[in-house]
Amino acid sequence: MRLIAAFAALFASNAAATPIVVTDIAPIHGLVSEVMGDLGSPTLLLPTNADAHHYTMRPSDGQVLADADLVIWVGAGLTPWLEAPLQALAPDAKKLALLLSDGWAPRESHDEDDHDHGVIDPHAWLDPAIANAWLGAIAAALGAVDPENAEAYADNAEQAAVSNVELRLDIAAKMEAVAGRGVIWPHDAYGYFADAFGVMTKGAISDSDAAAPGPAHIAELREIAQSGNVVCVLLDPEVNPSWAGILTDGTDVKTAQIDPIGVNSPLGVGFYSALMSQMADQISGCLAQ
Ligand SMILES: [Zn+2]
Numbered sequence: 001m002r003l004i005a006a007f008a009a010l011f012a013s014n015a016a017a018t019p020i021v022v023t024d025i026a027p028i029h030g031l032v033s034e035v036m037g038d039l040g041s042p043t044l045l046l047p048t049n050a051d052a053h054h055y056t057m058r059p060s061d062g063q064v065l066a067d068a069d070l071v072i073w074v075g076a077g078l079t080p081w082l083e084a085p086l087q088a089l090a091p092d093a094k095k096l097a098l099l100l101s102d103g104w105a106p107r108e109s110h111d112e113d114d115h116d117h118g119v120i121d122p123h124a125w126l127d128p129a130i131a132n133a134w135l136g137a138i139a140a141a142l143g144a145v146d147p148e149n150a151e152a153y154a155d156n157a158e159q160a161a162v163s164n165v166e167l168r169l170d171i172a173a174k175m176e177a178v179a180g181r182g183v184i185w186p187h188d189a190y191g192y193f194a195d196a197f198g199v200m201t202k203g204a205i206s207d208s209d210a211a212a213p214g215p216a217h218i219a220e221l222r223e224i225a226q227s228g229n230v231v232c233v234l235l236d237p238e239v240n241p242s243w244a245g246i247l248t249d250g251t252d253v254k255t256a257q258i259d260p261i262g263v264n265s266p267l268g269v270g271f272y273s274a275l276m277s278q279m280a281d282q283i284s285g286c287l288a289q
Pocket of ligand 1: 053123210238
């Protein structure tokens with residue numbers, strides 16, 4: 001009986017020691033869930049149906065930030081609106097901006113006119129190899145806040161990375177089958193996926209911040225879509241769906257919806273691989289003939 005009480009106390013103290021971790025978007029929440037494993041669950045700040053680039057915080061979001069021991073977010077490149085509240089509302093919380101972490105190669109995004117502004121494309125979770133670098137950074141940040149469990153975090157990250165290697169091979173096989181077929185992306189957010197899996201990019205409707213496109217850009221894309229070199233125009237929740245019809249009108253170019261955030265997938269462990277597999281199915285399905 002005394003032993004049981006001792007165990008109960010041990011569990012209670014462990015539970016109390018688990019840090020309160022806040023994440024920005026569902027894919028990052030998924031990766032952090034894998035690393036925390038049985039030790040706890042992170043809190044997700046953004047609703048899955050929210051637009052990550054443009055979001056208005058609710059008062060309850062402020063409270064979530066104020067309670068955090070550790071905030072893990074992609075970075076200001078994805079959610080510029082989060083930078084100031086993070087400093088003001090969670091001054092003492094540790095912060096990990098994954099875009100600033102080491103061990104992976106960021107890609108630059110281009111604006112409508114293809115002038116290179118040297119802006120880092122923030123959608124880097126869309127390559128599982130980069131997600132693996134991020135798993136390591138997540139484990140290190142958790143271990144720094146909760147040293148007692150540092151080893152468990154590192155082990156969990158290692159395990160998740162092994163499944164991501166498998167995931168990347170699965171996706172590569174799917175995309176291999178449709179290699180060389182041209183795609184117009186919804187916004188300039190899929191370069192990491194395209195680079196990782198050899199998808200032929202012919203353009204993007206919006207910039208990487210998902211701002212509305214200008215008429216000259218749409219006219220140019222329409223020409224590209226009508227040229228016979230594009231098989232599929234993709235849409236996502238961040239762009240107006242009516243662009244697809246305007247681009248493909250009078251052609252047999254296909255359109256499909258993709259989802260880089262995973263609006264309808266169950267959150268937590270397994271989210272990331274479900275998101276990526278679903279995206280690969282959506283893209284390869286549209287490109288298949
Ligand atoms: Zn985006």
